[in-house]
Amino acid sequence: MEDRRVGREENVRVYVRVRPLNKNESQGFVKGTIEIDKENDSIRLNNNEYREYEKYFRFHGVFSEESSQMQVYQLVAAPIVDTVLNGFNGTILAYGQTGSGKTYTMVGDHSSEELQGIIPNSFTQIFGKISTSAAYRSFVVTVTFLEIYNEEIKDLLAPNSDKKLVIHEHKKYGSFVKDLSGFTVNSVQEMMKLFTKGNKNRTTKSNAINTRSSRSHAIFTIMVESKNRNTNETTIGKLNFVDLAGSERLSRTKATGDMLKEASHINLSLSVLGNVISTLVDEKASHVPYRNSKLTRLLQDSLGGNSKTAMIATLSIAEIDYDESYCTLRYATKVRYIKNYVSANKKEDGLIASFEKQIQELRKKIQTIDDEQKIKRQKQYDLKMKINEKKKIEDEIINTENTKQELVTKIEKLQQKIIVGGINLLDKVEEQKYLIKQSSSELQTIYEKNKNLEEVLTNKGKEKIELERIYTSFRKKMKI
Ligand SMILES: Nc1ncnc2c1ncn2[C@@H]1O[C@H](COP(=O)(O)OP(=O)(O)O)[C@@H](O)[C@H]1O
Numbered sequence: 001m002e003d004r005r006v007g008r009e010e011n012v013r014v015y016v017r018v019r020p021l022n023k024n025e026s027q028g029f030v031k032g033t034i035e036i037d038k039e040n041d042s043i044r045l046n047n048n049e050y051r052e053y054e055k056y057f058r059f060h061g062v063f064s065e066e067s068s069q070m071q072v073y074q075l076v077a078a079p080i081v082d083t084v085l086n087g088f089n090g091t092i093l094a095y096g097q098t099g100s101g102k103t104y105t106m107v108g109d110h111s112s113e114e115l116q117g118i119i120p121n122s123f124t125q126i127f128g129k130i131s132t133s134a135a136y137r138s139f140v141v142t143v144t145f146l147e148i149y150n151e152e153i154k155d156l157l158a159p160n161s162d163k164k165l166v167i168h169e170h171k172k173y174g175s176f177v178k179d180l181s182g183f184t185v186n187s188v189q190e191m192m193k194l195f196t197k198g199n200k201n202r203t204t205k206s207n208a209i210n211t212r213s214s215r216s217h218a219i220f221t222i223m224v225e226s227k228n229r230n231t232n233e234t235t236i237g238k239l240n241f242v243d244l245a246g247s248e249r250l251s252r253t254k255a256t257g258d259m260l261k262e263a264s265h266i267n268l269s270l271s272v273l274g275n276v277i278s279t280l281v282d283e284k285a286s287h288v289p290y291r292n293s294k295l296t297r298l299l300q301d302s303l304g305g306n307s308k309t310a311m312i313a314t315l316s317i318a319e320i321d322y323d324e325s326y327c328t329l330r331y332a333t334k335v336r337y338i339k340n341y342v343s344a345n346k347k348e349d350g351l352i353a354s355f356e357k358q359i360q361e362l363r364k365k366i367q368t369i370d371d372e373q374k375i376k377r378q379k380q381y382d383l384k385m386k387i388n389e390k391k392k393i394e395d396e397i398i399n400t401e402n403t404k405q406e407l408v409t410k411i412e413k414l415q416q417k418i419i420v421g422g423i424n425l426l427d428k429v430e431e432q433k434y435l436i437k438q439s440s441s442e443l444q445t446i447y448e449k450n451k452n453l454e455e456v457l458t459n460k461g462k463e464k465i466e467l468e469r470i471y472t473s474f475r476k477k478m479k480i
């Protein structure tokens with residue numbers, strides 16, 4: 001991996017928050033062990049019975065029981081969230097024993113604006129800033145949510161969130177979780193919906209310290225990519241919110257069996273985190289054991305890398321928690337000395353460029369489809385016209401057929417009149433006419449016959465005269 005010690009040197013900022021006593025504690029007159037000096041951003045830890053063991057710690061800021069969620073947000077988170085939109089990485093970690101207020105600080109009660117924690121408050125800041133930024137800037141906001149439990153990574157936003165995920169290394173961008181589901185969001189509500197869904201998937205089990213103690217490390221990540229359409233410059237900022245598992249030592253949880261294995265794994269990530277922190281602040285040490293746990297692999301950028309990082313260490317005021325509070329404060333003090341190297345992440349081609357390219361390609365496809373549709377519509381129109389024409393012809397055929405039929409009928413009727421006209425259908429006059437016509441032709445025939453007879457008779461007469469002449473002359477000759 002590239003040496004990422006480029007950019008401005010910046011210490012991890014460390015804050016401490018003390019939670020108020022809970023109902024049980026205040027009823028039992030629990031003695032406090034912590035004094036807060038807000039003016040000097042410091043904490044005095046003392047065991048009332050042995051004041052000589054008093055300890056003094058100084059941080060970038062301290063929050064008392066009365067500090068509001070918004071006060072914590074403004075000081076710890078707002079400056080970091082603000083720069084994420086300009087391409088800077090940011091990390092906010094909550095560290096402390098179970099029940100000390102880590103989840104209260106990071107998540108809070110997000111059904112109430114006043115009581116919501118750092119993560120929900122950041123949603124409003126991010127979208128508020130986007131909505132007031134210049135019109136030539138485009139943004140894509142993506143979220144992921146994972147949990148490290150028993151050194152196994154679980155995707156809190158995946159439908160099948162039991163799938164175990166692995167960490168891969170990217171040459172330029174470092175460690176990332178392969179196949180982790182990322183969702184692009186464009187409103188506070190959408191982001192909140194995913195965050196709530198992920199929280200429901202978190203693993204919680206009860207132990208001796210807290211009835212619902214979180215035994216896993218949860219990392220909620222918001223990536224903000226921004227493209228300046230005037231300069232074509234793209235930046236990408238990654239914001240990690242880390243709610244760590246309880247930092248208490250194993251003995252206090254009275255864990256056995258599976259619970260013991262689980263606790264030792266939680267301790268693995270936390271103890272590696274401790275080692276990483278120790279190495280980072282030790283000028284002589286050269287190798288930082290990031291790779292020894294899932295948590296530290298994923299937080300490599302946040303501690304000693306390119307990130308603006310803040311840690312909020314949460315404390316319980318109760319005397320019973322003195323030892324844990326002392327450990328937390330020592331841990332937090334060390335973290336104060338970690339140096340990060342901060343610079344904005346510039347990218348040649350980010351999500352926006354890729355989305356824009358996809359949009360262009362899809363628009364082209366739509367254009368092709370439109371062109372094809374146009375041709376099809378023309379064909380459809382032509383076919384419709386042809387169908388109309390066909391229908392017209394069909395109608396015409398039917399009409400003509402009807403006309404023909406009418407004619408046929410007419411012919412039949414006429415034929416009936418002419419051919420089928422039997423005698424019985426003729427009226428008397430016609431019969432008589434017919435008969436007369438017939439008898440006159442008979443008379444004609446008779447007449448013709450008579451005429452012939454007369455001719456024959458005449459000829460016979462002629463022959464008789466001739467014969468008489470011949471007889472007379474014969475008699476004359478014979479002198480008869
Ligand atoms: N600053 C605070 N103000 C009011 N209540 C708090 C505060 N911090 C923690 N609590 C309450 O204390 C309890 C334990 O806090 P929680 O955030 O769950 O601890 P952790 O996540 O460190 O185990 C919760 O009931 C929470 O509401």
Ligand SMILES: [Mg+2]
Nearest residue numbers: 102103213214
């Ligand atoms: Mg918690």
